[in-house]
Amino acid sequence: MQKVVLIRHGESIWNHENRFTGWTDVDLSEEGYQQAKRAGQILKKYDYNFDAGFTSVLKRSIKTLHFILEELDHLWIPVQKSWRLNERFYGALQGDNKDEAIAKYGIQQVQKWRRDPNEYPPAITKEDDRYPGRDLRYKNLTEREIPLTENLTETIDRVLPFWNEFIVPAIKQNQKVIICGHGNSLRALIKYMDNLSDEDVTKLEIPTAVPWIYELDEGLNRIRHYYLE
Ligand SMILES: O=C(O)[C@@H](CO)OP(=O)(O)O
Numbered sequence: 001m002q003k004v005v006l007i008r009h010g011e012s013i014w015n016h017e018n019r020f021t022g023w024t025d026v027d028l029s030e031e032g033y034q035q036a037k038r039a040g041q042i043l044k045k046y047d048y049n050f051d052a053g054f055t056s057v058l059k060r061s062i063k064t065l066h067f068i069l070e071e072l073d074h075l076w077i078p079v080q081k082s083w084r085l086n087e088r089f090y091g092a093l094q095g096d097n098k099d100e101a102i103a104k105y106g107i108q109q110v111q112k113w114r115r116d117p118n119e120y121p122p123a124i125t126k127e128d129d130r131y132p133g134r135d136l137r138y139k140n141l142t143e144r145e146i147p148l149t150e151n152l153t154e155t156i157d158r159v160l161p162f163w164n165e166f167i168v169p170a171i172k173q174n175q176k177v178i179i180c181g182h183g184n185s186l187r188a189l190i191k192y193m194d195n196l197s198d199e200d201v202t203k204l205e206i207p208t209a210v211p212w213i214y215e216l217d218e219g220l221n222r223i224r225h226y227y228l229e
Pocket of ligand 1: 088
Protein backbone atom coordinates (compact mmCIF):
# COMPACT_ATOMS: atom_id res chain seq x y z
CA MET A 1 0.00 0.00 0.00
CA GLN A 2 1.26 3.46 -0.94
CA LYS A 3 0.23 6.76 0.60
CA VAL A 4 0.14 9.87 -1.57
CA VAL A 5 -0.48 13.27 -0.01
CA LEU A 6 -2.48 15.85 -1.92
CA ILE A 7 -2.78 19.34 -0.53
CA ARG A 8 -4.26 22.60 -1.77
CA HIS A 9 -2.18 25.72 -1.17
CA GLY A 10 -2.91 27.87 1.90
CA GLU A 11 -5.27 30.82 1.66
CA SER A 12 -4.06 33.39 -0.90
CA ILE A 13 -4.61 37.13 -0.75
CA TRP A 14 -7.23 36.82 -3.49
CA ASN A 15 -8.93 33.87 -1.76
CA HIS A 16 -9.22 36.24 1.18
CA GLU A 17 -10.58 39.02 -1.05
CA ASN A 18 -12.94 36.53 -2.78
CA ARG A 19 -11.52 37.15 -6.25
CA PHE A 20 -11.16 34.75 -9.20
CA THR A 21 -7.47 33.90 -9.33
CA GLY A 22 -6.61 31.26 -11.93
CA TRP A 23 -3.06 31.74 -13.23
CA THR A 24 -2.59 35.13 -11.52
CA ASP A 25 0.49 34.69 -9.34
CA VAL A 26 -0.99 35.90 -6.06
CA ASP A 27 0.92 35.40 -2.82
CA LEU A 28 -0.26 33.65 0.34
CA SER A 29 -2.09 35.72 2.93
CA GLU A 30 -0.73 35.70 6.50
CA GLU A 31 -3.47 33.16 7.31
CA GLY A 32 -2.36 31.07 4.32
CA TYR A 33 1.21 31.05 5.61
CA GLN A 34 -0.01 29.91 9.05
CA GLN A 35 -2.18 27.21 7.42
CA ALA A 36 0.82 25.88 5.48
CA LYS A 37 2.91 25.70 8.66
CA ARG A 38 0.06 23.94 10.49
CA ALA A 39 -0.24 21.41 7.66
CA GLY A 40 3.47 20.67 8.04
CA GLN A 41 3.06 20.23 11.80
CA ILE A 42 0.14 17.83 11.30
CA LEU A 43 2.15 15.73 8.84
CA LYS A 44 5.04 15.74 11.33
CA LYS A 45 2.73 14.64 14.16
CA TYR A 46 1.75 11.58 12.10
CA ASP A 47 5.38 10.88 11.16
CA TYR A 48 5.08 11.55 7.45
CA ASN A 49 8.20 11.91 5.37
CA PHE A 50 8.67 12.39 1.65
CA ASP A 51 11.07 11.53 -1.16
CA ALA A 52 9.68 13.93 -3.74
CA GLY A 53 7.41 16.96 -4.00
CA PHE A 54 5.39 18.24 -6.95
CA THR A 55 3.79 21.63 -7.35
CA SER A 56 2.74 24.29 -9.84
CA VAL A 57 4.69 27.33 -11.03
CA LEU A 58 2.53 29.66 -8.92
CA LYS A 59 3.95 31.06 -5.70
CA ARG A 60 0.97 30.29 -3.46
CA SER A 61 1.56 26.57 -4.04
CA ILE A 62 5.35 26.72 -4.20
CA LYS A 63 5.47 28.54 -0.86
CA THR A 64 2.89 26.28 0.76
CA LEU A 65 4.96 23.22 -0.12
CA HIS A 66 8.12 25.01 1.04
CA PHE A 67 6.65 25.87 4.46
CA ILE A 68 5.31 22.33 4.88
CA LEU A 69 8.72 20.87 4.07
CA GLU A 70 10.38 23.36 6.41
CA GLU A 71 8.24 22.10 9.31
CA LEU A 72 9.29 18.55 8.42
CA ASP A 73 12.96 19.56 8.08
CA HIS A 74 12.63 18.24 4.53
CA LEU A 75 13.65 21.26 2.48
CA TRP A 76 16.29 19.12 0.81
CA ILE A 77 13.95 16.80 -1.13
CA PRO A 78 13.62 17.32 -4.90
CA VAL A 79 10.61 19.40 -5.85
CA GLN A 80 9.40 19.44 -9.43
CA LYS A 81 7.33 22.40 -10.56
CA SER A 82 5.09 22.35 -13.59
CA TRP A 83 2.56 24.66 -15.21
CA ARG A 84 0.46 21.53 -15.65
CA LEU A 85 -0.36 21.63 -11.93
CA ASN A 86 -1.45 25.30 -12.13
CA GLU A 87 -4.92 26.42 -11.14
CA ARG A 88 -7.51 26.33 -13.93
CA PHE A 89 -7.11 29.41 -16.13
CA TYR A 90 -10.12 31.58 -15.33
CA GLY A 91 -10.02 33.77 -18.47
CA ALA A 92 -11.55 37.22 -18.24
CA LEU A 93 -12.90 36.48 -14.76
CA GLN A 94 -9.38 36.59 -13.29
CA GLY A 95 -9.23 39.47 -10.83
CA ASP A 96 -13.02 39.89 -10.55
CA ASN A 97 -14.73 39.70 -7.19
CA LYS A 98 -16.96 36.58 -7.03
CA ASP A 99 -19.88 38.35 -5.31
CA GLU A 100 -19.77 41.18 -7.84
CA ALA A 101 -19.79 38.60 -10.63
CA ILE A 102 -22.90 37.01 -9.07
CA ALA A 103 -24.60 40.42 -8.90
CA LYS A 104 -23.73 41.05 -12.55
CA TYR A 105 -24.31 37.65 -14.18
CA GLY A 106 -26.51 35.79 -11.66
CA ILE A 107 -25.65 32.96 -9.30
CA GLN A 108 -26.52 30.20 -11.78
CA GLN A 109 -24.14 31.43 -14.47
CA VAL A 110 -21.33 32.06 -12.00
CA GLN A 111 -21.80 28.64 -10.43
CA LYS A 112 -21.64 27.08 -13.92
CA TRP A 113 -18.40 28.93 -14.66
CA ARG A 114 -17.00 27.78 -11.35
CA ARG A 115 -18.07 24.14 -11.24
CA ASP A 116 -19.53 22.82 -14.50
CA PRO A 117 -16.64 20.77 -15.98
CA ASN A 118 -17.57 21.72 -19.54
CA GLU A 119 -18.37 25.40 -19.09
CA TYR A 120 -15.82 27.98 -20.29
CA PRO A 121 -15.38 31.28 -18.42
CA PRO A 122 -15.31 34.28 -20.81
CA ALA A 123 -12.01 34.24 -22.73
CA ILE A 124 -9.31 36.91 -22.74
CA THR A 125 -7.54 37.96 -25.97
CA LYS A 126 -3.81 37.73 -26.60
CA GLU A 127 -3.59 41.51 -26.14
CA ASP A 128 -4.85 41.24 -22.56
CA ASP A 129 -2.28 41.89 -19.78
CA ARG A 130 -3.38 38.58 -18.27
CA TYR A 131 -2.29 36.60 -21.38
CA PRO A 132 0.34 34.14 -20.08
CA GLY A 133 2.20 34.04 -23.42
CA ARG A 134 4.49 36.93 -22.43
CA ASP A 135 5.37 35.47 -19.03
CA LEU A 136 8.88 33.94 -19.00
CA ARG A 137 7.81 30.94 -16.99
CA TYR A 138 5.63 29.79 -19.90
CA LYS A 139 8.18 30.40 -22.64
CA ASN A 140 8.50 26.70 -23.51
CA LEU A 141 4.77 26.16 -23.96
CA THR A 142 3.33 25.92 -27.44
CA GLU A 143 0.75 28.52 -28.43
CA ARG A 144 -1.98 25.87 -28.20
CA GLU A 145 -0.99 25.11 -24.59
CA ILE A 146 -1.33 28.74 -23.50
CA PRO A 147 -4.96 29.26 -22.47
CA LEU A 148 -7.28 32.16 -23.17
CA THR A 149 -9.88 30.39 -21.03
CA GLU A 150 -10.11 26.85 -19.70
CA ASN A 151 -12.77 24.46 -18.43
CA LEU A 152 -12.17 21.63 -15.95
CA THR A 153 -12.18 19.02 -18.71
CA GLU A 154 -9.22 20.79 -20.32
CA THR A 155 -7.54 21.13 -16.93
CA ILE A 156 -7.78 17.34 -16.57
CA ASP A 157 -6.26 16.93 -20.04
CA ARG A 158 -3.18 18.98 -19.14
CA VAL A 159 -2.76 17.66 -15.56
CA LEU A 160 -2.85 13.98 -16.55
CA PRO A 161 0.29 13.90 -18.75
CA PHE A 162 2.28 15.23 -15.78
CA TRP A 163 0.65 12.73 -13.43
CA ASN A 164 1.42 9.83 -15.80
CA GLU A 165 4.90 10.94 -16.81
CA PHE A 166 6.35 12.04 -13.48
CA ILE A 167 4.18 11.26 -10.45
CA VAL A 168 3.07 7.70 -11.29
CA PRO A 169 6.67 6.52 -11.97
CA ALA A 170 7.79 8.03 -8.65
CA ILE A 171 4.99 6.23 -6.79
CA LYS A 172 5.83 2.99 -8.61
CA GLN A 173 9.42 3.32 -7.42
CA ASN A 174 8.02 3.39 -3.88
CA GLN A 175 8.79 7.06 -3.42
CA LYS A 176 6.66 8.91 -0.90
CA VAL A 177 5.23 11.89 -2.72
CA ILE A 178 3.43 15.08 -1.80
CA ILE A 179 1.54 17.07 -4.43
CA CYS A 180 0.73 20.68 -3.60
CA GLY A 181 -1.81 22.06 -6.03
CA HIS A 182 -4.84 24.25 -6.49
CA GLY A 183 -8.58 23.85 -5.98
CA ASN A 184 -9.20 22.97 -9.61
CA SER A 185 -5.97 21.18 -10.55
CA LEU A 186 -6.57 18.85 -7.58
CA ARG A 187 -10.25 18.56 -8.50
CA ALA A 188 -9.06 17.48 -11.97
CA LEU A 189 -6.75 14.85 -10.53
CA ILE A 190 -9.35 13.52 -8.09
CA LYS A 191 -12.03 13.33 -10.81
CA TYR A 192 -9.65 11.08 -12.71
CA MET A 193 -8.41 9.02 -9.72
CA ASP A 194 -11.89 8.50 -8.25
CA ASN A 195 -13.60 8.22 -11.63
CA LEU A 196 -16.11 10.88 -10.54
CA SER A 197 -18.96 11.79 -12.85
CA ASP A 198 -19.32 15.37 -14.12
CA GLU A 199 -22.22 15.70 -11.68
CA ASP A 200 -20.26 14.45 -8.65
CA VAL A 201 -17.22 16.61 -9.29
CA THR A 202 -19.37 19.76 -9.09
CA LYS A 203 -19.90 18.96 -5.39
CA LEU A 204 -16.23 18.45 -4.58
CA GLU A 205 -14.86 21.34 -2.52
CA ILE A 206 -11.26 21.15 -1.30
CA PRO A 207 -10.23 23.15 1.79
CA THR A 208 -6.99 25.14 1.80
CA ALA A 209 -3.91 23.45 3.27
CA VAL A 210 -5.45 20.31 4.79
CA PRO A 211 -3.42 17.17 3.94
CA TRP A 212 -5.54 14.74 1.98
CA ILE A 213 -4.20 11.20 2.15
CA TYR A 214 -4.74 8.77 -0.70
CA GLU A 215 -4.03 5.13 0.05
CA LEU A 216 -3.37 3.27 -3.20
CA ASP A 217 -2.92 -0.44 -3.94
CA GLU A 218 -0.19 -1.90 -6.16
CA GLY A 219 -2.15 -1.04 -9.31
CA LEU A 220 -2.53 2.53 -7.98
CA ASN A 221 -6.24 2.01 -7.37
CA ARG A 222 -7.65 3.93 -4.45
CA ILE A 223 -8.18 1.92 -1.27
CA ARG A 224 -9.46 4.90 0.71
CA HIS A 225 -8.84 8.58 1.28
CA TYR A 226 -9.19 10.90 4.22
CA TYR A 227 -8.13 14.27 5.57
CA LEU A 228 -5.46 14.42 8.24
CA GLU A 229 -6.33 16.79 11.04
O1 LIG B 1 -10.29 31.67 -8.08
C1 LIG B 1 -9.78 30.57 -8.34
O2 LIG B 1 -8.78 30.42 -9.08
C2 LIG B 1 -10.44 29.31 -7.77
C3 LIG B 1 -9.77 28.82 -6.52
O3 LIG B 1 -9.66 29.79 -5.54
O4 LIG B 1 -11.77 29.62 -7.49
P1 LIG B 1 -13.01 28.64 -7.55
O5 LIG B 1 -13.09 27.95 -6.22
O6 LIG B 1 -14.17 29.56 -7.77
O7 LIG B 1 -12.84 27.69 -8.69
